[in-house]
Amino acid sequence: MSVPVVLFTSDLRLHDHPPLRAALSGADEVLPLFVRDLAIERTGFAVPNRAAFLADCLAGLDAGLRERGGRLVVRTGDVVEEVCRAVTEAGSDEVHLSAAPSAYGHRREQRLHDALERQGCRLFVHDGVAHAVAPGEVTPASSDHFAVFTPYFRRWSQCALRAPSPAPREVRVPEGIGSEALPDRAKVAGTSPGLARGGEQEGRARLAAWLRDGVEAYEERHDDLAGDATSRLSPHLHFGTLSPVECVQRARRRGGAGADAFVRQLAWRDFHHQVLAARPQAATADYRDRHDRWRGAAARDDIDAWKEGRTGYPIVDAAMRQLAHEGWMHNRGRLLAASFLAKSLYVDWRVGARHFMDLLVDGDVANNQLNWQWVAGTGTDTRPNRVLNPLRQAHRYDPEGAYVRRWVPELRDVEGASVHEPWKLPGLERAGVDYPEPIVGLPEALERFQRARSNV
Helix, strand or coil: CCCCEEEECCCCCCCCCHHHHHHHHCCCCCEEEEEEEHHHHHCCCCCHHHHHHHHHHHHHHHHHHHHCCCCCEEEEECHHHHHHHHHHHHCCCEEEEECCCCHHHHHHHHHHHHHHHHCCCEEEEECCCCCCCCCCCCCCCCCCCCCCHHHHHHHHHHCCCCCCCCCCCCCCCCCCCCCCCCCCHHHCCCCCCCCCCCCHHHHHHHHHHHHHHHHHHHHHHCCCCCCCCCCCCHHHHHHCCCCHHHHHHHHHHHCCHHHHHHHHHHHHHHHHHHHHHHCHHHHCCCCCCCCCCCECHHHHHHHHHHHHCCCCCHHHHHHHHHHHHHCCCCHHHHHHHHHHHHHHCCECHHHHHHHHHHHCCCCCHHHHHHHHHHHHCCCCCCCCCCCCCHHHHHHHHCCCCHHHHHHCHHHCCCCHHHHHCHHHCCHHHHCCCCCCCCCCCHHHHHHHHHHHHHCC
């Protein structure tokens, strides 16, 4: 009997895994395969934080398979060549994998299809593994994708989701198929000190705790920077250690305003993926061209200050320092930091998106790039010229300054909301505080942005 190959990509779990389930339905043995794709590493996407989290995920996947009598086979190289080699070694006549929304994912699927067809092997691409609602499943009458979230969400909410499947009880893998050693998180240099642990077991435990103790207050507290009241599930969704379908179904069963708000955020994730699937060039090009003439070399010092968390605006700097320390940032912090760079400093959103991708453990091309474009006004935002005032945002979402004091320790002795405007402190209170003056005045920044947009 043929041994199907299951190619794991960004779906590193055993629960609710349609490709694995399909492969097991007609075979006694399967070959679970993960390829460390050199093409991805050459793009610079395999940065330390994601490489370390990936190592955790692969270790967890291998452990789960071994508990069921199997193991994970790991190879390094060109993904098509390595899959074809595994097919030959196992005597396979079918390969299963999850659909991907990115241009690279589509090219990979086409290359695999062509190469496997020459070997007499069929490729099965499964939708709805990395999304609750797959890209292209819902479309407006006049286009291939929704460009505005609200009508998309109405249609998305009406979709019937499949029932999540349990993890298989047994996974038998043929003997004699060689594998490289699993990557080791401890050997990855340059990771953020506070980087979270990865893996399906960790993700499922976090989801259970979130639905039990956190989601009820999510509607009221999701923007509370100091309260840290978000799920922190985004890295697990990115690497696929959690099923989006299962997250939606379990949140809906939990019910309530908080669960509804959480489900809405999962829909935003699907929304961005369906935009990128239809417009893959949006990963690097403006979705809606505003003809911006972004600041170039003259902004170099401002860009460095932004990256280092030394802009002189404590709420922005706190967010950037959280990113550096954890490889993750609160969503409200992401909006503030992005708006400050793209609009207050008038720097090309791609500069910020690249820096985020260099550090974010949940660095997802669709969500990162399209959220940056939303903030920059070149994406799907229906108010492209909105500017988030960091001081107003700070007083609203960190009213007592606890988030700032946590991440900007040189201001830890400044009490209350005064921490958001340290330049206003009396001289004696400012003495000995090693914190910079604001790199730009907000009225000046707003005028520069408005003038730039009005002149295009």
